Every structure is written in C-alpha cells, then in structure tokens.
Amino acid sequence: MTRTKNMCYERVSSNLLFRILRCLVPASCFAASLIAHDFDQVRTASSSPVLRARAVLGLEGVANNSMGELSIQDDVFVYSRREGPTVRMPLSEIQGAFLSQEDKQVGGMPMALGRAATPYGGGRVIGLFAHKKYDFMTLEYFDSNGGFHGTIYQLSKGQGQVLADELGAKGVHVSGLEMASAKQRLETNNVK
C-alpha cells in the first residue's frame, strides 16, 4: 500500500518537475533576450558619443566578439574595454568604412540550447521572435608596414549611422545603406 503510494508520489513529482522545466526554458530565454537588450545603451560624452560595440573580428590584440566602447577622440578612432588594452587608430589610416545591417538571433549559445530543448516546436516559435537587427561597421585600413587590415564592429540598430556620420564629418569615406539612400534623396531634391 505504502509502496503504491510512493510510486504514485514519485510519478506526480516527476510530472511536476517536467512542467516546471517546460515553463522555465521559455522564461530563461526571455530573460536572456532582456539582458541582451540592456546592453544597447548609448553613453554620450561632451564631444562625441561613446557607443557600445562588439569587435566581431580583425582587431589586433583584441579577442573576437569582445564587447567594448567605440569613440572618436580628435582624429583618433578609439576602441576601449574595461579589461585589456585600448586600441587607437588614426583616422588618416582608415581607407574606407562600410555600414550594413543584418538580422541576428539574440541570446547566443544559451538561447540556442534553450530553443533546442523546448518541446513541441516551441524553439521555432521563440526563434521567430528572438531576433534583432544590428548595424555592422566595416573598416579597412593599412598598418605602418603597408599591410591591409579589416575590422568589423557590431552595433545596435541606429548606432551605426551615428558612427558613420561622425566618421564622415572627419573626412573618412563612408558608404553603405543609409549613406547611399541619403545621397539619392539629396540628388532627387536637387533635380526638383
């Protein structure tokens, strides 16, 4: 009698645990996406804005995909992190900058695992909503030895345009989505 009672109790507790886990997985995914949103803050200094950016690749001495802050101080492009060296690049070394936009899934690997673990195709539904547009700023430059380099920064949507405007104002050749459409608008206005 007590054995049957225990078995029944175990079954009920495992069902309860499974239900709790099913609720927790989407909740943790949602929390991860909220955390990802919190990183998109822009701090504005007195002269030029300081933008939070991810150095996706190509930055010497900095690990790929590391978060940091981008700013333009006088004629120097600065990428700084809380830990590690600050990278300074004179704007005169930059040969070209290109702005583009791409859609990415938020939350990284924990979110991907959560999506995979969610039953009944729930992961696909989460994937449908857990994406966000990012700006990508690609810089091309030559080092002191003449070697060609390229770096890619990922910024929150809209911040890429702020950086592009800053670079454009300092005389760097910037091309890309918004720049092209703005030029076209200007040309059509001039024709009218």
Place this chain on the structure above:
Amino acid sequence: MSSRRISLTAVAIGVALVQSVLPVPALAGINHGRVPQWRVEVNQIDSGGSSIAPEFRIAIYENLVTELTKSKQFSAVLRSGDRSANGVSNLLILKTTVESYTPGSETKRAVTTVTGATKLKVRNQLCTKDGQLVLERVVDGNVRFFGGNLRATHNLARNVANALKQATLPDP
C-alpha cells in the same frame, strides 16, 4: 690495403668538410626530412562580379590570415601590401576570387532549419612572384544550422587552409 685505408679516410674527411661548409638549411632535407618552407602573402579578396557584402569580404580575408597562420604550413603569413614581402624569394601569393555567394538568414535557419543557409564558394590560386600558377582549388564554406552568417567565412577559411595543407607544393 694501406692505400685503400688512406682513401677511405680521405672520403670521410671530405664528407665532414662538406657538412661543415654547407649551410644548415641545404642539408635539412637530407638529415631531418625538413623542407625549406614557403612564405605566403594573402591578397585582398576579389568580389569577382558577385554581390558579396564588404563585411564578408573582410571576414574571409581576416579569417584566411588567421587560419593560415594557425596551420603552420608556411614560414610566414604576410598581409596584402606588406613591405616585408619585397625582396623575399620564397614567396607565394594567395589570390582569392569569390565565385558565388548566397546570403542567408539566421532567423530563417532558427525557424525552419532547412532554409536560410549562407553559402560561399571561392577560387583560390597560389602563384609565385613572377605569376606562375602553383596551385588552384575551388573551396566552399557554408553555415546551415547554428551560428551567425559570418561563420561561413570562418568555415571557408578553415577549408582553404586544409586544402593547402593537403596539397603538395614544389620546393622553393
């Protein structure tokens, strides 16, 4: 008998002299199976008429430099335009031309699994300084399931490095 001994001693002395006079790299191949290595200069990526986005072009280039350095097949990996490549005799130039580029979508991959793949196919040519073609390979790099679109460039660069490692290059 004594003349034979004298001639053997003379041969031994001669061999010892040759070994001491010749530079070490010239004998490396005989002694330890080491072959003098090539240096490689990675040229900028040629879009080749495809509408490849600049960040993909740059990512291919940077990943190629990283992967070729990691593979240790070449004694040095130089960037395009590097002045230290001037006057180097054992230099190969890696030219990369994009043959096809299919932009994908991470969201489509997450939702449908089977669509939204990012596909890249490039033609790699290893040439000597005077333009002689040493090696030509067509390599592709895709991202089908996990990871961002730029991961295709990392996969591509790794495949190129593997293809070059498997190929037999002539002695410099």
